[in-house]
Every structure is written in C-alpha cells, then in structure tokens.
Amino acid sequence: YRHDNPEFFKCKECQKVFAEQSTLSRHMITVHTPEEELxxxxxxxxxxxxxxxKLEIHRNSHVPMEERAFACDQCPNSRFATNELLKVHICARHRRAPNVCHVCAKEIRDKASFEKHVRAHFEDGAPKAKCPIENCNLWLKDEDYLRRHIRRAHTNQEKAVTCEICGGVYKNKYSLTVHKGRVHSNVVFTCEVCKKTFKRAIYLREHMTQHTGEILYNCQFCTRTFNSKANMHAHKKKMHPVEWDNLRKANKNI
Structure with a gap:
C-alpha cells in the first residue's frame, strides 16, 4: 500500500520514512535483523x-588496501580486492538515476541529499499543508513549501515538456516529474550481483551496500562505522543523545 497523505510509514528503530508498507517491511528485515538471527x-x-x-562479501573489507588491485577510475581512493566488487561499487555509486520524493515529487539525484530532503518533511511531524489546486493531492511541509509548489507546478510560465516514456505532454518539468513518479513507478532497477529487483533507484543503491562491504559513514562521537546513514543517525540519537541534540540545533542555526 502506498500513501498519498501524511499517514506515512516510519521505521520505529531508526525513524526512517518510507512510501510503502512493503518497503518498510523489507527495510526491517535487511537492516534491523534480530540479534538471534545473526x-x-x-x-x-x-x-x-x-x-x-553477506559474511563473505564483508570479509573483503579486511583485505589490506595495498593488496586491493582494482581501483575505481572515478574515485581513485576507492580500491577493491576483486573486479566483481569494483563493478558493484560503480553500479552503486556512479550509476546515477533520479529519486522522486513521495511527498512533494521533487527530483533529487544524490542519495544523501535525497534522504535529507525526505526527512525534512517529517522532522516536525507530518506535512501540514495540502495543495488546494484541483486534481493535485500533494501535501507539503508548511505554507512556504506550499507556495513554492504552486509557483513551480501550477503556473504557465514554463515551456511544455514531453514524457519520453509515454509521449504525454505536460506544462512544465515539475508536472512531468510528478507524472513519472505516479505513472511510471513500475520501472525496475536490477542488482547486477544478485539480480534482485527494486521499484526505485534509491532502494537499489541502499541494497548495493550489502554487496560491497564498504564503510560509508563514521560516527563523529565514537569509533562506530555504518553502511547506512539512517542507522548512523539512529545510533547517534540513542548512544549520544546530548551531542546529537546539540548538533541538530547548531545545524538549524547555520
């Protein structure tokens, strides 16, 4: 089930937000596996x-850097023990595909920026403003977001654009993005390693970390490392609540 209103699906362990119940369920299985099942x-x-x-893939991370013969030509500091891991890295980090926010339909290419954008919608509770335009069911975080949405999506100042998938014509790029997110969301993204398929590129990139064994994030308050930004934030909130709260307040004042 996919929601079109503020009743979103949130992980109780790490507070990460999902658009569908099935995606939340998969997240719980892959990220928050019970200790007794490890x-x-x-x-x-x-x-x-x-x-x-997963253990075999992880063991590659213990191979000394000088023994990793396969380097990424796009980020030379990333080296891998096998050519297969290098291919997985390239697919996960450098094959860019747009992510569409399920709340405001904004298209964001970078994974970290996308996750930050989605979390921003829900940091202070559910979206509060519904677009009043007929046939537009979007909910926005506040009145400022609503005004920006109306200005971008419901004005005739931009040149009409055509959907390259179905040929439909839309009044601006924003409307085309909304259309793609709603109509063409059945596009399948396939993992080149295990052939598992995903409905969105962001889900595939999150899955890819299981194959690379890479350390993506480091806790700035201790030595813990993570492959998921959501898990890192959950760790900070649970293990370093004072530091985490001070950091959030400082970021808001920037």
Missing part, C-alpha cells in the same frame, strides 16, 4: 550477519 560471525571483527554470502 548466526554468521566475522573471525576478524565483531560483526555478525544473517547469511553466509
């Missing part, structure tokens, strides 16, 4: 995994 232990560090294949 039966595969790394013999070089304390990490545990739910499947043998």
């Amino acid at each position: 039966n595969f232990c790394c013999d070089q560090c304390p990490k545990k995994f739910s499947r043998q294949e």
Whole structure:
C-alpha cells in the first residue's frame, strides 16, 4: 500500500520514512535483523550477519588496501580486492538515476541529499499543508513549501515538456516529474550481483551496500562505522543523545 497523505510509514528503530508498507517491511528485515538471527560471525571483527554470502562479501573489507588491485577510475581512493566488487561499487555509486520524493515529487539525484530532503518533511511531524489546486493531492511541509509548489507546478510560465516514456505532454518539468513518479513507478532497477529487483533507484543503491562491504559513514562521537546513514543517525540519537541534540540545533542555526 502506498500513501498519498501524511499517514506515512516510519521505521520505529531508526525513524526512517518510507512510501510503502512493503518497503518498510523489507527495510526491517535487511537492516534491523534480530540479534538471534545473526548466526554468521566475522573471525576478524565483531560483526555478525544473517547469511553466509553477506559474511563473505564483508570479509573483503579486511583485505589490506595495498593488496586491493582494482581501483575505481572515478574515485581513485576507492580500491577493491576483486573486479566483481569494483563493478558493484560503480553500479552503486556512479550509476546515477533520479529519486522522486513521495511527498512533494521533487527530483533529487544524490542519495544523501535525497534522504535529507525526505526527512525534512517529517522532522516536525507530518506535512501540514495540502495543495488546494484541483486534481493535485500533494501535501507539503508548511505554507512556504506550499507556495513554492504552486509557483513551480501550477503556473504557465514554463515551456511544455514531453514524457519520453509515454509521449504525454505536460506544462512544465515539475508536472512531468510528478507524472513519472505516479505513472511510471513500475520501472525496475536490477542488482547486477544478485539480480534482485527494486521499484526505485534509491532502494537499489541502499541494497548495493550489502554487496560491497564498504564503510560509508563514521560516527563523529565514537569509533562506530555504518553502511547506512539512517542507522548512523539512529545510533547517534540513542548512544549520544546530548551531542546529537546539540548538533541538530547548531545545524538549524547555520
């Protein structure tokens, strides 16, 4: 089930927001696996995994950097023990595809920026302003977002654009983005490693971290590392609540 109103689906463990119940369920299984189900232990560090294949992928992260023969030509500091891991990295980090916000339909290419944008809609509760334009069911965070949306989506100042998928004509790029998110969301993104498919590019990129074993994020308050920004934020809020609160307040004042 997909929502079109403020009744969004939120993970109780890390507060990450999802557009569909099925995606939330998959997130709970892959990210928040119960401790008793983590039966595969790394013999070089304390990490545990739910499947043998995940453990084998993780073990590559323990290969010394000087022994990693495969370098990414787009970010030379990223090196890998096998060519297969390099291919996974390129697919996960450099094959860009737009992400469409399920609240305001804004198109964002960068994963981190996309996640930050979606969280911003819900930091202070559910979206508060519904677009009053007929046949537009979008909810926006506040009146400022609503005015910006109306200015971008419901004016005739922009040149009409055509959907390259179905040929439909829309009055501006914003309207075309909304159309693609609603009508063409069945486009399938396939993992080149395990062939698992996803409805959105953002879900594929999140999944890819399971194959690379890369350390993507570091807690600035301790030595913990994470492959998910959501997990890192959840860790900060739980283990470093005072520092986390001070950091958020400081960022708001910037």
